[in-house]
Amino acid sequence: MSNVIVGLLGFVIVLFSSVPTAFAEAPSTDVIRVMSFNIRYGTANDGANSWKNRRDLVVEKIREFEPDLLGTQEVLDFQRDYLLQNCANYLSWGVGRDDGKNSGEMTAIFYRRDRFEQLEGGHFWLSLTPEMVGSKSWDSSLPRICSWVRLRDKLHPNNPTILFLNTHFDHRGSDARRESASLIRKFVEKNRKESQVVITGDFNCGDSSEPYRQFFPEESENSLLIDTFRSFNPTEKNGYTFNGFRNSVNSGERIDWIGCSSDWEVRLAHIDRTQTRGRFASDHFPVTAVLRPKIPSSEQTIRILCYNIHHAEGVDGKVDLYRIARIIRNADPDYVMLQEVDHRTRRTNGIDQTSEIARLSGYHGRFASAMEFQGGQYGQAILSRQPIETGRVLKLPSPEKQEPRIAFIIPVRVGNVDMELISTHFTHNDSQIRTEQAKKLNEYLRDSSRIQILAGDFNATVGSDPIRELQKIWTLGHPSVGKNQIDFVWFRPSDRLQVKSAQQLPEPIASDHLPVLCELRLLPSMSK
Structure with missing residues (x-):
């Protein structure tokens, strides 16, 4: 022709x-x-x-x-x-x-x-x-x-x-x-x-x-x-x-x-x-x-996005789920761990935020409630490109009459490897309680035979007691971090995963936290 x-x-x-329109910016990935x-x-x-x-x-x-x-x-x-x-x-x-x-x-x-x-x-x-x-x-x-x-x-x-x-x-x-x-x-x-x-x-x-x-x-x-x-x-x-x-x-x-x-x-x-x-x-x-x-490579990688979305309310005072979904889409993660997610609450107009963010981003989502709130629920969510199971909730030590804290655990299968994804959110106003929450997490998860990835808002910086407690069994997915960073991705065991890249994404408006993107390389098992 x-x-x-x-x-x-x-x-x-x-x-x-x-x-x-929403087309003002070009995508950040290829x-x-x-x-x-x-x-x-x-x-x-x-x-x-x-x-x-x-x-x-x-x-x-x-x-x-x-x-x-x-x-x-x-x-x-x-x-x-x-x-x-x-x-x-x-x-x-x-x-x-x-x-x-x-x-x-x-x-x-x-x-x-x-x-x-x-x-x-x-x-x-x-x-x-x-x-x-x-x-x-x-x-x-x-x-x-x-x-x-x-x-x-x-x-x-x-x-x-x-x-x-x-x-x-x-x-x-x-x-x-x-x-x-x-x-x-x-x-x-x-x-x-x-x-x-x-x-x-x-x-x-x-x-x-x-x-x-x-x-x-x-x-x-x-x-x-x-x-x-x-x-x-x-x-x-x-x-x-x-x-x-x-x-x-x-x-x-x-x-x-x-x-x-x-x-x-x-x-x-x-x-x-x-x-x-x-x-x-x-x-x-x-x-x-x-x-x-497609990049010619035999290695298998896992892209994790950790994001405290502040019920999708940005620092500009606007609740905008599309803005959150767009950040997720542009980051192109395999899995997303979200904290501070509303589920049919009055303050966010009765919307199931997990389902709506999942729909707008093209992912599958699961929600875990930490507490009843304003006619609905408030908690965490995990999103995946593939369908995921319901998961289970671990209650963490929490002060009386304050926001209950949880860890949300979902099993996934990456290729032929069984893994667990854990999203969590530590208390914000008591370092001793945060340390107890870290101990509880370690105690509950340390005997798992699965590869584990933990991500969340830990309300603690590197060098603090809660972070040192986590470092007893977890490897931090950030070779270098900002001195005020409190959102992290962790993994274990260290002989099965390796950090390929990690960064805080420069998105200062959509939430009062910055999203953290970590790409992990899956290493072959050395066991026979």
Whole structure:
């Protein structure tokens, strides 16, 4: 296929918005957040679900996930313009399938202008004559199109470029879907070069279909493409992505996919089936994936984020769960230990903060109550990229008539290694009690056969009695710490884990504590 289509048919559109959005900052890591979203064509006679009645819901879904790369389907030119006007900081690449300009549905690509530079791009029609505008073949009921761009990551210019494709297969023609899959796969094989590949789309067929097998024949380390959802959720059976604007739909085919080349690590992959104010944004659910360039290495690492969130109230007085979730997402941890978490209290409007932070960040969460408070509960939470068990609570020595203190313990399995995660929060106003709490923790946990990671707000600095007590059996996950630091990550035994990196994240507004990120290297067992 000739790239002459780039100059003749492709054009980039950018609009700047005065509407405040959450896109002001670029991500701090080299993860790529990807969304595929069939937003339903804007002239459909959908009554209460017509475009003007749900367009703000679509914008909210996009803003909430904050994709770096967004592939949309069934987009008309005025819908594209609306998204650009209300989701600031994006460039768009797409043409109408009918005339190669603005007529007909687009498979419009959006990418963050602060992060990516477009090196080239184009469009081809899913037909026997892919360079012929508006062409269709086989048993296709309508012209179908694939748009693509090659991008350079401006934040990580030494990373490989990204070949990003977005498409929409025919809803009637099974032969057309099969041939379209073959056409796109051949395009990727020919044009990939040294790029990493991401492909999004509404494929109008499920994961047992022939087009699916053409894209993802036998997933392995050397596969051309892998299915991000199946890679991250290998046992998930019910992956339906179409709702038809009906609450009653709870099963069906997974017809919306995100694929990627095997040189990506799939950090998260989900189908967002949540409603906004009791309504669906589209008749399809958005599907999402978080990808990170795969680093050739045999070592296994565990990223731990420890964060006292102060019930999500920042030093500016605002309670903002999205702000907390965004910090978690940008840190890209495997596990998160949170302290000072509210659960349906009056002061935070009855919200289950654990569930909401987990939803906004794409994680699974468990909450442990330390005390009843304002009509709800107050305690700690642990989040994980994978589903986690309920866990158990250890009550720590606490002064009478003061806030009870606990340790929240959850078993996890990392690869084939059994581990325990422990989140805790020591008392703030009595050093002797803190020392007793440290002793209780050591006594309770020291005989475990599992690898253990302990994180929390210890209300004590290095050199104090509580910290010295913990150091009797724990290794501190911070080679160097600030003199006023009281939030720490610990681990044991020291012959199974090793610190790869550790830092306090420079986030001074979202809470009265700074988050601590620690990456640990899992060492092989020396036992026979």
